[in-house]
Amino acid sequence: MISWGGAARYKEKKNIKFRDLIFDIPDSLSFIYQIKEIFGDEIYKFKSKNKEPLIIDCGANVGVSVLYFKKLYENCKIYAFEADKKIFQYLEQNIKNNNANNIELHNKAIWIDDNGIYFASDGADGGHIELDSKNTQKIDSVALKNILLKHSYIDFLKIDIEGAENEVLLDCKDSLNNIQNIFIEYHQRHDKPQNLGEIINILDKANFRIYLENITKYKSPFLIESKTCEFELQINIFGRKIPK
Template sequence: MKYIKRFYFYLKEKYAYRTYIKKLGITFPEYSKYVNNIWDKDDNNTTVLFGKNIRRINNICYMECVMEIFIDEVYRFETSNKAPLIIDCGANIGLSLIYFKQLYPNSQIIAFEADPNIAEICRYNVEQFNFKDVDVINAAVWTTDGYMSFLPNDSLGGKLEGDSDSSKSISVKTLRLLPYLEKFVDFLKIDIEGAEVDLLLDIKDSLDKVGILFVEYHSSVGETQRLDLLLRVLTDAGFRYYIKEAYPAMCHPFLNYKNKNKFTSGTFDLQLNIFAYRA
């Protein structure tokens, strides 16, 4: 019986790959490792996307982003502006930039990525597509210009650490986002691993110059939750919002909330995708 089940799920996996994934240039082994949560230390750090050779960090995180961005199209939006201004805070390896440019080829994009290694990969990937009007800035968006301690994780979860004395922390440049909101921004994306509330509080008086806003909210283990502050900023700025779970941090919240070792994301006990729009 177990062999029949394995074969059944293999067929489902194969069907999904052929129907939705293959057209992106993803190989079946890449997709299969993702579906079966196989972390392969020997994964090549290069792959092919839409016929272009690009670089990645690891297959699992890469495929998670591919599924979210190109299959679920979490950032899909509509605008009458043929050359929208898009600001991407937390661009990672640049998959979101590739998506935005496919959606609006004449868009102007300003992208921030704090991790210097990942920012280099992001620039490389964007260059493979010969996109114009894409500026990748190796800096963390913050409330002030300067430098801060940053804890990289060679994946999706590098974050500002304030005055951290961790031996793994590095110093990164910070740029205040507020000056970038002097003209109208069609789409603002904020995915900065826990720094989003402070950032939004700093730019709240300029959010009237933002048409659509996507923000991923992160609740850090052991820290006061500030989702209420974030939502108040959005409401005061005239946004309505829709909220979806970004990542299942706890499978059984009532059983696991006291045991951070049970958290699937490790450092966060809640991650939400928040879509803010004008009614």
């Protein structure tokens, strides 16, 4: 796995074996990073009192997270959403390759409405919603708030949607009561207003105990020129519901 680090990016590889799983992937570097975070560091590991936990995976990419959840809880029910049409094909194939069941796959962007949204693909794990229609394509969208309201108990909600988490969480701020564990990959673009404090406040009011992990880790943040990086800040946000 690690030996792929020097491989050219955006080159398809098929039948990649990892443990007892098989993957088709569009990009080695992003896949290695996902394997490290998800199976190595186990950043999504959580406890559930349910034998069949309900998991909503927003930003499922090629399915590494989905298959990890299936290893963690074999009988879990997963709703997985992936916006990028090309990446979604890999997600479908990987679920099929590994005979995983009780999974609903949706080729839709998680957003604040069901009216569709413009999307920019990067061919790996960096595809993102763009409110500007230039160099993008319009794709189907679904309001996360409506999904959450359909379920009385959600064991785990994962949100990794490359910057759209800001608008989505603001829209869902009154619909988080039934979620027991939440993960958010927070992206702060250098040219956008900072609203990390607002997101933390939403989670705090929803009675989550919060842990933050900074994954940018600039050694000298006062010296960083914003124009030299796409994201000036990336943070993993973990929230665990506090029993009342």
